[in-house]
Amino acid sequence: MDLNTLHYAKSHEWAHVEGDICTVGITQHAVDLLTDIIHLELPKVGAAVKAETRFGEVESVKSVNELIAPLSGTVIEVNDKAAKDTSLVNSDPYGAGWLIKIKLAPDAAKSHLMDLKKYEDYCAHEGH
Amino acid sequence: MANLRTPLYDWHISQKARMVPFGGWDMPVQYKGVMDEHKAVRNSAGMFDVSHMARFSFGGPDALALIDEIFTNSAAGMKDFQVRYGLVCNESGGMLDDILVYRWPYGWAMVVNASNRIKILDWLNAKKGDRNVTIQDQTLATCMVAVQGPKAVELCKEMFADPIEDLKYYYARPTKYLGQNCVVSRTGYTGEDGIEIMVGAAQANTLADALLAKGVVPCGLGCRDTLRLEAAMPLYGHELNETTDPLSAGLSWAVKLEKPSFIGKEALAQKKAAGLPAVRMGLEIEGKRAAREGCPVLIAGKQVGVITSGSFSPTLEKSIAMAMLPAGTTSCEVDIRGTITPAKVVPLPFYKRAK
Numbered sequence: 001m002d003l004n005t006l007h008y009a010k011s012h013e014w015a016h017v018e019g020d021i022c023t024v025g026i027t028q029h030a031v032d033l034l035t036d037i038i039h040l041e042l043p044k045v046g047a048a049v050k051a052e053t054r055f056g057e058v059e060s061v062k063s064v065n066e067l068i069a070p071l072s073g074t075v076i077e078v079n080d081k082a083a084k085d086t087s088l089v090n091s092d093p094y095g096a097g098w099l100i101k102i103k104l105a106p107d108a109a110k111s112h113l114m115d116l117k118k119y120e121d122y123c124a125h126e127g128h
Numbered sequence: 129m130a131n132l133r134t135p136l137y138d139w140h141i142s143q144k145a146r147m148v149p150f151g152g153w154d155m156p157v158q159y160k161g162v163m164d165e166h167k168a169v170r171n172s173a174g175m176f177d178v179s180h181m182a183r184f185s186f187g188g189p190d191a192l193a194l195i196d197e198i199f200t201n202s203a204a205g206m207k208d209f210q211v212r213y214g215l216v217c218n219e220s221g222g223m224l225d226d227i228l229v230y231r232w233p234y235g236w237a238m239v240v241n242a243s244n245r246i247k248i249l250d251w252l253n254a255k256k257g258d259r260n261v262t263i264q265d266q267t268l269a270t271c272m273v274a275v276q277g278p279k280a281v282e283l284c285k286e287m288f289a290d291p292i293e294d295l296k297y298y299y300a301r302p303t304k305y306l307g308q309n310c311v312v313s314r315t316g317y318t319g320e321d322g323i324e325i326m327v328g329a330a331q332a333n334t335l336a337d338a339l340l341a342k343g344v345v346p347c348g349l350g351c352r353d354t355l356r357l358e359a360a361m362p363l364y365g366h367e368l369n370e371t372t373d374p375l376s377a378g379l380s381w382a383v384k385l386e387k388p389s390f391i392g393k394e395a396l397a398q399k400k401a402a403g404l405p406a407v408r409m410g411l412e413i414e415g416k417r418a419a420r421e422g423c424p425v426l427i428a429g430k431q432v433g434v435i436t437s438g439s440f441s442p443t444l445e446k447s448i449a450m451a452m453l454p455a456g457t458t459s460c461e462v463d464i465r466g467t468i469t470p471a472k473v474v475p476l477p478f479y480k481r482a483k
Contacts, residue, residue, distance in 0.1 A: 036161055064418070
């Protein structure tokens with residue numbers, strides 16, 4: 001995955017948009033902060049997700065964090081492999097560790113998301 | 129007010145630790161990751177900067193009398209060089225802290241939780257009266273490092289002027305490190321064999337580098353918490369606080385009601401006679417989701433307690449937790465962020481090392 005083609009949320013999800021289909025995962029920065037992911041709670045196919053609201057949960061040994069949808073739409077695919085083997089998210093967050101695919105709502109707007117450069121700056125300044 | 133920093137603060141940064149505020153200090157929560165660090169301690173050896181824990185030394189002829197008054201365990205019954213765990217209670221039996229007391233031929237010492245340093249110092253000074261005791265707070269002038277794991281003693285045995293491998297569990301030895309005074313004790317908070325080393329702040333970096341060179345893995349507060357939870361060691365502010373008592377917390381072994389007197393004795397004797405409505409128990413929870421502190425514990429839909437500590441156990445690969453629950457409870461449910469999850473009561477500790 002070319003990280004330059006992705007859109008990034010402040011809550012550390014990435015979105016890869018191709019036409020009206022968006023793949024969602026969490027970033028390497030999120031993985032570094034979480035370490036050792038032990039459980040994922042993901043929505044079912046058909047569920048509606050809304051930009052900037054909760055669509056699931058990622059739990060690591062030490063903490064629980066909400067997953068926030070980067071864009072609005074309907075879930076058309078869930079990565080059951082990653083839900084069963086959460087180490088996929090740790091080892092390959094932009095590839096085998098993707099979380100859900102969304103069919104974007106017609107009015108889904110990306111303006112609240114960051115490009116790679118902005119996201120990297122954001123991570124460098126967040127919490128330090 | 130800015131947090132305090134231990135003598136190893138810059139060393140942690142150089143090791144790429146993620147730092148978090150803890151008990152008034154900036155401390156490393158993890159370096160490479162909680163799981164790897166946890167396993168290093170269970171299988172080999174890990175090191176923890178525990179310099180944030182308060183260290184007091186006591187001199188003067190009345191030191192024993194003061195310590196025995198504020199300590200639920202017996203200080204008078206300790207041998208020279210022995211270390212003993214116990215509680216500091218208020219008059220109503222509530223726990224002000226859990227501490228370690230050290231007996232030297234020439235005086236006494238105490239290790240206290242970081243967040244309770246000033247509270248216990250004030251308590252000691254308030255209870256001192258006209259006794260002839262001097263109390264010195266050595267926390268900021270010294271560094272303490274815990275080396276824990278089955279290989280800890282083997283890896284460290286040649287670092288000091290005196291042998292340490294013959295130290296008995298819960299005994300300490302004054303020795304030298306690089307020609308400077310230090311203390312090594314066979315104590316820890318992980319359920320593993322290991323030692324805790326106290327050196328002057330000036331030796332801190334050299335000690336940490338030497339341990340690293342021996343293959344001891346730097347470990348943060350994250351795995352310290354999962355390790356102590358597996359070993360069912362209570363943590364102040366979680367299982368222990370001023371509104372519960374050591375008998376309910378499962379620490380009656382550290383409360384010597386047969387002592388002539390100590391602060392809180394009458395209240396604790398009364399609680400014991402009346403029977404304990406709730407006691408600390410261990411839970412194994414279905415599934416992998418962890419029951420975190422504060423999750424309600426239910427029996428037949430009715431809340432009977434809350435989780436005091438909970439995590440996924442890296443060693444057992446199960447979700448485990450501790451809670452204060454009605455005596456006799458064998459099974460219950462835990463409300464994990466809206467999902468009612470079955471749990472069963474299991475004997476503590478969850479993990480016990482092979483000896």
